Amino acid sequence: MKKPVFKRVLLKISGEALAGEKHFGFDYDFMDKVVSQLVELNKNGVEIGVVVGGGNFWRGRQGTNLEHTTADYMGMLATTMNALALQDAIEKKGVPTRVQSAIDINRIAEPYIRRKAVRHLEKGRVVIFACGTGCPFFSTDTTAALRAVETEAEVILLAKNVDGIYDSDPKLNPAAKKYDEMTYMDFISEGLKAMDTTAVTICMENKMPVLCFGLDDKSIIKAVEGESVGTWIR
Numbered sequence: 001m002k003k004p005v006f007k008r009v010l011l012k013i014s015g016e017a018l019a020g021e022k023h024f025g026f027d028y029d030f031m032d033k034v035v036s037q038l039v040e041l042n043k044n045g046v047e048i049g050v051v052v053g054g055g056n057f058w059r060g061r062q063g064t065n066l067e068h069t070t071a072d073y074m075g076m077l078a079t080t081m082n083a084l085a086l087q088d089a090i091e092k093k094g095v096p097t098r099v100q101s102a103i104d105i106n107r108i109a110e111p112y113i114r115r116k117a118v119r120h121l122e123k124g125r126v127v128i129f130a131c132g133t134g135c136p137f138f139s140t141d142t143t144a145a146l147r148a149v150e151t152e153a154e155v156i157l158l159a160k161n162v163d164g165i166y167d168s169d170p171k172l173n174p175a176a177k178k179y180d181e182m183t184y185m186d187f188i189s190e191g192l193k194a195m196d197t198t199a200v201t202i203c204m205e206n207k208m209p210v211l212c213f214g215l216d217d218k219s220i221i222k223a224v225e226g227e228s229v230g231t232w233i234r
Contacts, residue, residue: 001044005226008047008121010153011038012144015082017159017215019056026056026085033217035089038126041224042095047121049151050128051144052086054078072136076103079140083130084108090126097126102134102143114150121151141196149206156203156210157223158195163214164231165194181232200233209234 013034020027038048057078066074080101087097098120101109109130110116120127132143141158148156166176167190184204188197194212203210213219213230222229 001040001221002225004041004044004046004224006046006154006224008049008151008153009041009155009157009224010049010051010144010148010151011157011159011220012051012141013053013159013215014140014161015053015055015057015078017161018052018082018085024056028089031085031089034215034220035086035093037218037220038090039093039095040221042124042126046224047124048126049117049121049147049153050083050086050126051140051147052079052082052128052130053140054080054082057081069136073103076131076134079132080105080109080130083128086128095126096124097128099128099130102129102131105131117147118151127151139196139199141199142202145199145202145206145208148208149202153208156208157220158210158212158230159215159220160194160212161214162194163229165192165212165233167192179231180228181234184233187233194231195233203233 018026018031020030042048054075058075083099087099090097099109100112100117102112104111117127129147132138132140144156162170164178166178168176170176184200187200210233211223211230213223219229
């Protein structure tokens with residue numbers, strides 16, 4: 001691969017992405033393509049933090065008959081399953097990882113401690129952040145913004161199932177316009193949904209750039225190499 005333009009990145013990947021075309025559980029072939037990119041980046045000196053969603057098992061808004069906080073906590077547990085699956089897949093390729101959880105699950109994951117997470121990154125370990133922020137009412141997008149700022153990442157790589165940010169849903173509107181770049185305030189004022197508004201606000205206040213792009217078997221590497229993919233929010 002080309003010389004990376006970023007030294008430390010925070011990758012946000014949705015649970016749905018891990019399900020691939022199956023839409024539930026894991027698509028192991030697709031997961032392998034994602035993991036292979038992370039391994040290649042790691043071996044080229046890129047420090048990688050990962051925030052993973054849980055939508056391939058559970059989303060808080062599914063729990064319409066449940067108390068909101070209960071449904072959100074169930075979603076956090078779903079992210080833990082995904083984090084452990086990613087850890088297993090990455091370590092099978094010879095790269096050390098650590099799962100850090102915002103909720104204490106000490107038998108299977110470390111508690112999230114910022115200084116410890118940074119030290120793991122410095123040592124070349126991939127750090128996977130599970131259980132969101134540990135609080136209900138916050139999305140894993142917000143978790144990505146917080147962890148990126150806390151670990152002093154250079155960029156958030158927001159891997160989605162579309163190839164960037166559009167002014168409307170391109171799946172419903174074939175004439176939807178794709179943006180190459182936009183400001184944080186443009187994103188918020190236009191009411192776009194590619195990233196949680198709270199997360200964008202945190203990024204704006206801390207000058208954390210976000211690159212939103214479609215996830216495929218080379219897109220993460222292209223993003224870290226500085227190729228023109230997706231949409232910048234900065």
